[in-house]
Amino acid sequence: MDTNEEARALPGARPLQRLLRALPRALLWAVACWPVVILGVGMSRPLEAVALHQSTMQTLGVALRWGAIVVLALAVLVPPFPAGIRVLLARLVARLRADRGPFLHAIGELRHLETAARQLEAGRAALGAMDARAAIPHLVRALALDPELIAARYQLGLALLDRGALREAAGALHHVVDRDPTHAFGGALLWLARCHQLGGNPHEAMALFGRHEREHGGNRRSHYWLAQSRAACADRAGAHAAFAIAAAPRGKQRLSAEEGWYRALARVALWRFPAATTRGAAR
Amino acid sequence: MNELLRRLDAIPVTALVALAYVSLAFLTDPFEPATEQLIAFGAARGVEVGNGEGWRLISYAFLHGGTLHLLFNTWALVSIGPALERAIGSKSFAAIYLAGAVGGGVVAGLWNSPLVPLVGGSGALFGMLGAMLALTWKFGGHGGGGIRSQNGRQLLSMIAINLLIGFVVPMVSNAAHIGGLLAGFVAAWLGVRDARAERRRLAPAMLAALVFAAGLLLLTLHPVHRWDYHILAWNRAKTAAEREVHRRAFGLAIADNEDIVRDDDGMQREFDALQKSLAFDR
Known part of the structure; x- marks a missing residue:
């Protein structure tokens, strides 16, 4: 199977994922349009505008109170919740601290002389500033100037994956793995596997995650993803083994927010995938 | 004298705003102006603003409630205004000052009682701080580093300290400060462009922020819920x-x-x- 066929075999994001991604945007627009709605209602029906405003405020108050209660309950009852909050905060801080300076500098450099390397630098800087949308045109241009620039294809794969274009990301990353399997210390292999996993192709994902583990070792995140793909392929023992590695005690070293998150998820997953001997004894 | 005029010529809007602060203070009462004087000269009060006097959302930002208020805001204006005006140009600076004033007036108007008058340039001054924050964030600050740069950290500290003062000191409208800060930030983010960057479609979050801000402004001018x-x-x-x-x-x-x-x-x-x-x- 060549790269394009491979990519075509992958479905896009699942409907539920699309819905979850659309939810924050829908909430944002609901809040943004609220004053205009109040005003529009108030122009023709003043009484309803006042009632709508008051009921919105009351609902907001109740939602905030219950939200706080639910958050506290989740923090106590669901083990990954504190780790999830930590990882969300870490991502928010990283986004707030993202620096666009190098990206603007790289664009400025491109005005003097355009080369594939400079386009790659601009794309990489945009990704560093967490702006995958801005990175894509630069990386595509870099590849147009030098189709053999593997680093640009890898970065393009990451940018496309970030934007949810799973088929295209898998195509780019597959090309990188074909040419240079160890690119980015196995990063290309890992993210190609992730594309397949998100695209609902667990067998291919399991094979690639397994290869990544054999060749590069991996970390808690890659072991968690490997375990997930094994579980999706009904390999319970394999899933248990990988979840156990991801959930291993942390020792004295403090885990990063992301490692902590995957460890917490793996610990919960181990409840659903107990060791075979334990299951037998329990029966 | 010539040197002073030459310097002022480089920052005409800052100079005019400072002049307006002082002139209006003397036209009312520089020491302790009466509420009726402030209302007559353009203090923003929800009742009047919602009753067709929308111009008060700008005029209040040039009036002050006493000597200390006037001195503090004038000092803040001449401290941060010239650098910002030189950096982005007088027209953009004037637009950001007005955006901060209107943003502060809108949020304070919706938050405070409609009978409480609002005066002072601090909403607009917070707008200038918001603009500086946006520019540091967007363009990376001097020597790069974005919000992590020394500029970014100093700005964040300055904003945090002033907001804290607003919460502690009575008679200070922190709603106006927050509104001005947000309005200045959005105005600078959208309005000031880097010549190197390509023109891009407006990000959904910014578009939503604009729709929300426009809706709040209209709701302040026609407070149908109040x-x-x-x-x-x-x-x-x-x-x-x-x-x-x-x-x-x-x-x-x-x-x-x-x-x-x-x-x-x-x-x-x-x-x-x-x-x-x-x-x-x-």
Whole structure:
């Protein structure tokens, strides 16, 4: 199977994922349009505008109170919740601290002389500033100037994956793995596997995650993803083994927010995938 | 003297705003102006702003409530204004000052009681801080580093300290500060572009922020959710049906009870009381 066929075999994001991604945007627009709605209602029906405003405020108050209660309950009852909050905060801080300076500098450099390397630098800087949308045109241009620039294809794969274009990301990353399997210390292999996993192709994902583990070792995140793909392929023992590695005690070293998150998820997953001997004894 | 004029020529908007601060202070009372004077010169009060006097959302940002208020805001203006004006140009600077003033007036107008007057340039000054924050964030600051740069950290500290002062010191409208900060940030983020960057489609979050800001501005100018709007609308209404609707909306808005005022006589008494309190302030 060549790269394009491979990519075509992958479905896009699942409907539920699309819905979850659309939810924050829908909430944002609901809040943004609220004053205009109040005003529009108030122009023709003043009484309803006042009632709508008051009921919105009351609902907001109740939602905030219950939200706080639910958050506290989740923090106590669901083990990954504190780790999830930590990882969300870490991502928010990283986004707030993202620096666009190098990206603007790289664009400025491109005005003097355009080369594939400079386009790659601009794309990489945009990704560093967490702006995958801005990175894509630069990386595509870099590849147009030098189709053999593997680093640009890898970065393009990451940018496309970030934007949810799973088929295209898998195509780019597959090309990188074909040419240079160890690119980015196995990063290309890992993210190609992730594309397949998100695209609902667990067998291919399991094979690639397994290869990544054999060749590069991996970390808690890659072991968690490997375990997930094994579980999706009904390999319970394999899933248990990988979840156990991801959930291993942390020792004295403090885990990063992301490692902590995957460890917490793996610990919960181990409840659903107990060791075979334990299951037998329990029966 | 020539040197001073040459310097002022480079920052005309900052100089004019500072001049307006001082002139208006002397036209009212530089030491302790009366509320009626401030209202007459353009203090922003929800009742008037919602009753067709939208210009007060700008005029309040040039008035001050006493010597200390005037000195502090003028000092802040001449400290941060010249650098920003030189960096982005006088037109953009003027636009950001006005955006900060309107943003501060809108948020304070919706947050505070409609009978409380608002004066002072601090909303607009926070708008300038918001603009500096946006520019540091967007363009990376001197020597790169974005919000992590020394500039970024100093700005964040300055904003945090001033907001804290606003929460601690009575009579300070932090709603105006927050509104000005957000308005200045959005205005600079959208309005000031780097020549190197390509023009891009507006990000959904920024577009939503613009729609929200425009909606809040319209709601400040026509506060259909507030009791003062309905009592004034009742007074202007020409038909009995219109008066009935505004009577019930007034009751609902002021006491969560449509029939707290049962008839037109009761509304007339409420209207007279409002007029009396406004006249008392004047």
